[in-house]
Amino acid sequence: xxxxxxxCFLLCCAFWAHAAPAPEPGVYIREGGSGxxxxxxxxxxxxxxxxxSVGSGGHCCHxxxxxxxxxxxxxxxxxxxCTVTFVRQANGIDVQEREDKxxxxxxxxxxxxxxxxxxxxxxxxxxxxxxxxxxxxxxxKFQRFYNAKAYKKALAxxxxxxxxxxxxxxxxxxxxxxxxxxxxxxxxxxDHRACYAILEPYAEDAALKDDDIEGYVGFVDRYVYLSTIxxxxxxxxxxxxxxxxxxxxxxx
Numbered sequence: 001x002x003x004x005x006x007x008c009f010l011l012c013c014a015f016w017a018h019a020a021p022a023p024e025p026g027v028y029i030r031e032g033g034s035g036x037x038x039x040x041x042x043x044x045x046x047x048x049x050x051x052x053s054v055g056s057g058g059h060c061c062h063x064x065x066x067x068x069x070x071x072x073x074x075x076x077x078x079x080x081x082c083t084v085t086f087v088r089q090a091n092g093i094d095v096q097e098r099e100d101k102x103x104x105x106x107x108x109x110x111x112x113x114x115x116x117x118x119x120x121x122x123x124x125x126x127x128x129x130x131x132x133x134x135x136x137x138x139x140x141k142f143q144r145f146y147n148a149k150a151y152k153k154a155l156a157x158x159x160x161x162x163x164x165x166x167x168x169x170x171x172x173x174x175x176x177x178x179x180x181x182x183x184x185x186x187x188x189x190x191d192h193r194a195c196y197a198i199l200e201p202y203a204e205d206a207a208l209k210d211d212d213i214e215g216y217v218g219f220v221d222r223y224v225y226l227s228t229i230x231x232x233x234x235x236x237x238x239x240x241x242x243x244x245x246x247x248x249x250x251x252x
Contacts, residue, residue: 027131028092028123033170035061036132037093037123049086051095051119054170057218059114074112082108084119092124116218130165135174142181151188158182162198172221176202176228183235195239202232 028037035053042048049072050064065072067086074082087094097109097120113119129138138161145154162169162178169175179198186195199206205213206229213229216222 027126027133029126029130029132029168030095030121030123031167033168033174035119035121035123037095051084053113053117053119054173055114055117056221057114057116058220059117061113061117061119063112063119074108082112084109089122092122094122095120124167126168127164129160130168135161135165135168139178139181146181146185149188151185155182155185155189158185172216172224172228176225176232180228180231180235183232183239187235187238192239196236199232199236199239202229203236205229206233206236 025039025041028039029035030037030053034055035051037049037051040048047067048064049067051061053061055061063074063084065074070086072084072086074084081100083098083100085096085098087096099108109119129135138157142154142158145151145157158178158181162175162182166175169178179202182198183195186192186198196203210226210229213226216225
């Protein structure tokens with residue numbers, strides 16, 4: 001089965017100015033699963049953050065530090081300043097960035113990122129069971145059930161991740177591998193219609209040769225997507241052949 005390529009995660013914690021309530025410690029996930037933010041306090045009560053996001057081509061941002069009055073001032077080399085602001089929203093935290101250049105030098109915030117990555121945006125409170133650690137545990141549990149051929153339990157473990165955590169799943173780095181895992185599980189359970197339905201978004205590209213597939217030009221993104229498509233081709237054939245075999249059997 002296709003296995004997910006690891007992708008970046010983010011951690012963060014913050015205080016808020018203007019008497020705004022401090023955000024709850026925990027994990028927040030950027031829309032589309034492209035970043036993870038965790039908030040925590042140290043033993044002295046300081047609010048700390050660590051943030052990791054992923055952009056196209058596997059480029060990442062990684063930064064962290066201490067938050068005071070809702071802001072973290074990141075200084076690098078004394079030539080520029082990056083100020084990260086954390087604004088609490090009803091459904092998460094809006095992470096904003098501002099660059100104050102001390103001289104005509106490279107942008108301050110971009111020094112924490114690869115060329116094709118950024119870290120600003122809305123980081124949502126994940127649905128129950130959808131934090132990165134919870135998704136990881138569910139996938140490990142799924143694999144144990146699948147290896148033990150307990151396919152109904154495997155399905156019951158992984159299906160809620162797909163159904164409930166879509167806003168937290170990175171479309172490229174995580175969703176594809178989950179779809180393929182669910183497809184082979186449906187196949188084992190004889191549910192060929194569900195097997196095809198879960199992979200239908202990839203059916204058009206799966207019918208093409210790799211060189212004819214467009215949409216991902218960066219090496220890393222293209223490699224991951226083609227790996228997803230390769231697994232989908234195999235799984236779609238499994239489902240189609242099993243469905244045809246069942247149809248022929250019912251004719252006799």
